[in-house]
Amino acid sequence: MEMFLGFHLSKLKKHWIFPLLAGCMLIFVLLFAVNIRAVNMMEQEKIRETETIIDTARQGIDHYLFTIQSSASELLLNNQNMVLQSAEDISAFSTPEAYRYSELMKNIKIANSMIEDIYLYYPVWDYIVGTEGCYNSRNYFLLNSELSSKGYAEWKSHILESDNINFFFSPLGKNEEKLYFRQQIPASRERDPQSILIIGVNDTEFMRLLDMALPNDDGTSIFVLTEEEQLYLSRMKESAPSNSELQDLLTRNPNESEKVDEDGYVGWEMPSAHHAFYYVVLSNKEVLVAHIKSIQHLLIMGIILCTGIGLAISLFLGLKQHKSIEKTINSLNDKVLWSIKESALGDVLNQRQSDPEALRNLFQTAGILFDYIYYSFILADVSFQRDKHQSKENLQEVGQSLEREYSFVDVVPTLIGDTAVFLLNYESTDSDLLCRIEELIRQQWEKEDIRMRQSEVFMSESQMVSIYEQTLLFFHKELGLPGETIPQEKEEVLIFDRWKKALMLREYAEAKAMVPEVLASYVLSADDAYVRTSRQYAVINTVIQSAQGEDTRYHGNHMPEWMNALKGCDSVKELSACLKEILSEFEDLGSQYTMRQKERLSYKIKKIIEENYNQHFLGLCYISEQVGVSTSYVSKVFKEEYGIGVVEYMNELRIEAAKKLMEKEGITIKEVAEQVGFTSDIHFIRIFKKYENITPGVYKRQNKV
Incomplete structure (x- = not known):
């Protein structure tokens, strides 16, 4: 240390020290006055x-x-x-x-x-x-x-x-x-x-x-x-x-x-x-004036402290320079990663790109891999914010905050015109995720009455553009903006589609709550008697398909009973009560799965993840095929047993393996990403930053053996 100080003092030369001290004292006196x-x-x-x-x-x-x-x-x-x-x-x-x-x-x-x-x-x-x-x-x-x-x-x-x-x-x-x-x-x-x-x-x-x-x-x-x-x-x-x-x-x-x-x-x-x-x-x-006096004392102490520290910092400025550079690079990396995500989603939605293969390639190029089951859009009207650059910074801040708070979500934001668009890819519908992002949007734009709309939940990338267009149409209708109107018949079909989707996802509580709305808006709203009858049969057939699946899944023999109940309905009112009762029975059947069966299933899922976490093909779909249950049930059972999501556990294993690899010399970030199961180094950088709060490059430099 003495040699280090002597070296820097020789560089500064003695005749610089006294003017520097005099200047600092003068600044101190002036600032004090x-x-x-x-x-x-x-x-x-x-x-x-x-x-x-x-x-x-x-x-x-x-x-x-x-x-x-x-x-x-x-x-x-x-x-x-x-x-x-x-x-x-x-x-x-x-x-x-x-x-x-x-x-x-x-x-x-x-x-x-x-x-x-x-x-x-x-x-x-x-x-x-x-x-x-x-x-x-x-x-x-x-x-x-x-x-x-x-x-x-x-x-x-x-x-x-x-x-x-x-x-x-x-x-x-x-x-x-x-x-x-x-x-x-x-x-x-x-x-x-x-x-x-x-x-x-x-x-x-x-x-x-x-x-x-x-x-x-x-x-x-x-x-x-x-x-x-x-x-x-x-x-x-x-x-x-x-x-x-x-x-x-x-x-x-x-x-x-x-x-x-x-x-x-x-x-x-x-x-x-x-x-x-x-x-x-x-x-x-x-x-x-109490707080003013406190400020005065703090300012005086700050001036004295800063004057003394300033002299010491000037000697070590060169040594500390690289830390500032690393911080700047880290910040730039963040901005670049989020800008790439924003551009990719903007291109998909503006070009109305719906081809699954093209979507996958475009997002993979941008380092975006949708690992989770559920998707949803949040649209917010930010037309009051004239500064588009500030709006884009707000988008990134909301996305980063949400990913920091929830480890089981990926956020892809973009700004299209005066509408802030957030695409969420997440693992569980049971969380308060969607409510939280609405709170973050209001906080970031500092406006309580921001108009927002949430899309319905969907489970496929190929539905992304159609769901976005549908949500945007409804949103523009709410805002009173000129544009395409939504025909009444289309609204009726959309209600029926949402109900079918709830049955497909086995969200029977939600489907049961929607029964009166489906019968009123989809069946009874039709003017033609033939159309009403055909729609009523469509509703019944949809429930029968779900009933067959539940009966097969749980090896029961309830179909004759359910069919007789449906045949005995002479009015829409009776049909409504019958459908609600059948959907309640679906819920009861699901709850009859014993804890022992769930424990065995969750242990099997855990073994599959631990044995294959470094393979590119590992994901919810692969695990679902291996254990013979739906992807949503895989997520639900695993989280109930271990308190962590499937993708979150898989990412933690990959990150720990990556950290060990990066301690070695001569291995690149891209090679690390490939060896631990990531298909893209950009995706690896983004996930690593999300879990460790630093980029892999910074971690590698800090932990080099």
Whole structure:
């Protein structure tokens, strides 16, 4: 180490050291001065920011209260045309006009969330027309208080018979206040009765508006006080003053805006435009600038630390250079691999390539080998993102995140126009994979209301283009985009195809749930009786084929019973119940496989993988042929027994074997890939990176013997 330092010092020459030290010290002093100034400015800016909070709250709430006054004016105008204006007896409150007026109040209440209740009080008859209907005052109170008469006398005295006009507060209970708007409606003629309009303000909505104005910090609180300095509402943080401290801080001049700056609090008092109350915003100085002080200390420590470390790093920069280069190469490799995948899928979908051999060759060239059983598309509308380059980066980030979280999935993303397309190839339909990718898409684009559509699950690469086109058509229809329309008949056939596919995959729970939809949309929707009959027979024949397969698979003798049940169906309703019962029996038969049989089968699958993992032909289809069950059942049984997917276990064995081979000299990445069973070195690189989080080349250099 001493020789190393001596060598570098001789290269730097002595007369460079002192200017370097002087320069570092000068930078340190300048940064320290800038830091102090910046922190002071941050303190002032934070204090000025809180000054706007109270004005924002006042303007927002006063605006809603002005709408309450406007609603009162509207009701006054409508009341002048009502028969109630000139009512001569109590029977007027049972007329259609009275209930229409009540309905008008209800509509105004729905339209204005700040309104809790509206009613018109007629003192002559002690009657109320309000949102709850037309009743005498006691009954109206009972309807509003869940049939409890407690507090009726106080309500009538303080609200109905009060002399207050405009906005005013009425005591609701011990140390509680309630805000009302009250306006007398004069009679147009001497013989007409006088009425009083009363509007109750919704405290919850009032509180929500306060929350909207309040900043997201731990030091600022907001209060609403009456003219008598009684607390109406508040949003207090832990650092807020107590009620007694609050009274000491107030200037007691609610008619003008006043600044408060004493006893460790800074804030403002500001009256409402309605003069019934005023707002107070207070910020705890200590809490307000606490994080700024922490930042200041961290900056000072950072400057000192960086200055010292900077000198040491300058001596070792050459030694560390290659690590930066490796990191850059690794990042570029990732981008290249994902770009190749994106281009391959884009070419297939744009060219509508459906030939299985051509598809296989194209994807294999791009290093994409679909190892798993199930496929699905996720389409997302990203037309709001104008930067296409950013959208492509988001695609890659979503794909990488999903593959990191789930070892049993391959993601191939691409961007076609304004639609982000994700092709998923995965092993099990039981996981929350599809829900998770939708969450990742929303997080990556930072938008909660992204429109998305998921395709149906399919099991063959040859179906890829047709499923994509079908999903895209439905997606464009949802978005209201111009394009091909989907005929009703095609939709009916698609529903029937989905149902057949569920039966083919032995997803009997899903197929059973779809029975009513299939019968309603596919069978009964046909106008022609002959077509209905032929479709009904098609449904029955599909179930019979599945029944024969289940009967053969489990060596049962249920077919006569099932056939008799189907023959006895005289209506579509009976057929629906019969189909559901048969599909339930299919589920029961599958669950009767003993644990011993599953253990033997899963052990046999494990032996096949361990003996052939380095062979190119090994895959789910090969294993399925060897053990005589479907690929989906191979996956399901193996995962239930060992807690890991078939392909995942196979890849782990291959990766471990590859790591041992790469410790040897003179072997290339391509040779390693071939010897452990990968058909493509690009595919090997991608799988290795997925499991080890580094490329094979970097691993080989780091672990060279």
